[in-house]
Amino acid sequence: MGRRPTAIAGEPVSRLWGAFPFAVPFNVSGHPAVVLPAGFVDGLPAAIQLVGRYGSDNELLSLAEQLESALDVRPFARLAPRLSSLPAMSSI
Secondary structure (H helix, E strand, O other): OOOOOOEEOOEEOOHHHHHOOOOHHHHHHOOOEEEEEEEEEOOEEEEEEEEOOOOOHHHHHHHHHHHHHHHOOOOOHHHHHHHHOOOOOOOO
16 A cells, blocks of 8 residues: 555556656646546546647636536535544644
């Protein structure tokens, strides 16, 4: 735990692409990108990644907000009862 995988499904994973295969191209190019939760597939979380043209940050965020509202997906809603039963953390 806490280490990047060196292989996934028996296939070697490079250090650069292993943890961030879908974000790196957009981080490098400067294109705005956002990922929205889209529910679950076979019990695993699924998401939608939206990428905008360079400089379209506001438009992309507006679209993401509209899509998030339309999808009405709350991926962690099923955790809410368990989270509310945890003891409150005291300030340090």
